Amino acid sequence: MRVRPAVAALSLPPLVLAGCAAGSDERRAAPALTVREAAAVLQRYIQVKNRMQTDATRSVDGSLLASAETDPQLTMDLAAYRMYRATGHALRPLEYGRPAFLIPRLAGHPRWFAVDVLSWTARRSANGSTERVRPVRHAMLFVQQAPQAPWLLAADPLPTGDAQTSPLGAVARDEEGYATAVRLDAPGLAIPPGRIGEAHAAVLTHGTRAPAHHRRALADGPATIRAHRGLQRAVARFRSLGVTLTSSFVPHDVPVYALRTTDGGAVVWYALRQHESYTARTPGRLKVGGDLTGLVSPAQARTRLDSTVFIQHLAQIPAGGGQAQITGMYRKAVHARGA
DSSP states (O other): OOOOOGGGGOOOOSOOOOOOSOOHHHHHSOBSSOHHHHHHHHHHHHHHHHHHHHHTTTOOOHHHHHTTBOTTHHHHHHHHHHHHHHHTOOOOOOEEEEEEEEOOBOSSSSEEEEEEEEEEEEEEOTTSOEEEEEEEEEEEEEEEOSTTOOOEEEEOOEEOSOTTOOGGGGBOBOTTSOBOBOOTTOSSBSSOGGGHHHHHHHHHHHGGGSOHHHHHHBOOSTTTHHHHHHHHHHHHHHHHTTEEEEEEEEEOSSOOEEEEBTTSOEEEEEEEEEEEEEEESSTTOOOOOGGGTTTSOGGGOSSEEEEEEEEEEEEEEOBSSSOBEEEEEEEEEEEEEEO
16 A cells, blocks of 8 residues: 655754653763654654554554554554544545654663654645645654664644644753753652642542642643533533443553753653543433444443543643643543443
C-alpha cells in the first residue's frame, strides 16, 4: 500500500532540544539520538499511523500499531480504531509538518524525546489545488526502553487552544540549545511534577472536597474543577433516568516527564485512569454508544456497565506560587464490561 511521504514537510527546522529529569551525568552525556534520527523515528511512525488510518474500517491490526506505539498511547489508539471500525467511520491519511524535536541528554535507558508538530488532512479543491483541513497540534513523546529496542510513541496529548501556538514553546534552552531537566521531586515549584497526577485525580474525583493542598495546586479550568462539576451534572441527569453513575480517578502508573520552562517552572506529561460504573434499576435502560462503541455489545449491558478510561495530560507548572495549568489532553475509554 502506498503511504503519502508526509515528512516531505519535515525539513529539519532550527533545533529545539529538551532534557528529562537529569543530573550531572546526563548533562555530560551525548544526546539520546540525533535530530535526523529523531526525524526518521517520526517518519516511520507516520507510515504506520497512515496504514492504520487507511485500514481501520476493515480491520484493526494491533501488532502493526504495537510496532510504533506503547502504553498509554497504544491501548488508547487501539480502542479508538475499534470504535471507528464499529461505526464505519472512514479515516483519511494525515500529513505532518513544522516539527521541533526536543531531545535530552541521557546517560542510560530508557531514553526519550518529544516532538512539537502539526498534523492535518488534505483534500483537493475544485481548481485542483490541495487544501489543508483541520490542523491539529501534537505534543508527542517517544520512548526507547533498551539499546536496539524500537522507538515507540508513548504519549500524544493535544495542546488546547490555537493550533498555531504551543505550550512547548515555553521550554527554556541553554547556550547549547538544550532544555534544563526537571526532577520529578523538584522543589521550588507550585507542585512537584511527580505529584501533579495525584492532585489532579483528587480534584476530578472530589471537587471542592479534595484536600486543600491539591485544590490550591491546580487552576480552575475545563479539565479540573469545572470538569468535576460537569460530571456531577451528568450524575444528576442519569439519576433522573433511573441510572446510577459513579466515577473515580487515580494516577496512571506510566512514567511522568518534565522539562524546565523560561519562568523556572516545568512542562509535564502524565496520565490518569478513570473508572465509571453505570447501574440501572430497569433492564434495557443502559445504552452503549459514543466513546464506548466497539468495546462492549449493547446486549451485554442490561443493568450494569463498567468502563475504564485513560486520560493523558500536558500541564504547565509555575515556579514558586501560583497554580498549574492543564494545557493539553487526550481522553479515551479503553475497556468496558456489561452485565
